[in-house]
Amino acid sequence: MVTFQLFAAAREAAGTATVTVPAGRTSDVLAALTAGHSARFAAVLAICSLVAEGRRLDPASHEPLPKGTVVHVLPPFAGG
Numbered sequence: 858m859v860t861f862q863l864f865a866a867a868r869e870a871a872g873t874a875t876v877t878v879p880a881g882r883t884s885d886v887l888a889a890l891t892a893g894h895s896a897r898f899a900a901v902l903a904i905c906s907l908v909a910e911g912r913r914l915d916p917a918s919h920e921p922l923p924k925g926t927v928v929h930v931l932p933p934f935a936g937g
Contacts, residue, residue, distance in 0.1 A: 859886050859926045866932040867905055870898040880926065883918040906931045 858877040868874050871894055878889040887907075891899045907914040909928045914920075922928070 858924060859922045859928060861890060861928045861930055863930045864932065865934065866901050867898070867930045870895065870901045880922055880924045883914055883916065883920050883922055886922050887916050901932060902930065904933055906933075 859880050861876045861878070863871050863874055863876065876890060876893075878886055880886065881889075887902070891902060907916065907928050907930060909922065909926050914922075914928065
């Protein structure tokens with residue numbers, strides 16, 4: 858399984874802090890992630906940065922996400 862840790866607006870849109878889906882190619886894993894949630898969650902996810910093991914993921918990639926991967930879902934934020 859791949860675990861997604863959701864923060865801020867992503868957490869609010871999903872109604873949970875973590876979601877797990879079966880491991881596989883990045884694009885397939887993200888499709889499984891959005892399948893069980895609202896259109897609002899999918900819209901928020903589309904503008905988020907996805908970070909796994911210290912590197913940013915390309916949502917369209919066919920790169921494998923192996924079992925045990927933790928992906929941090931980070932919505933845009935601003936600071937001053």
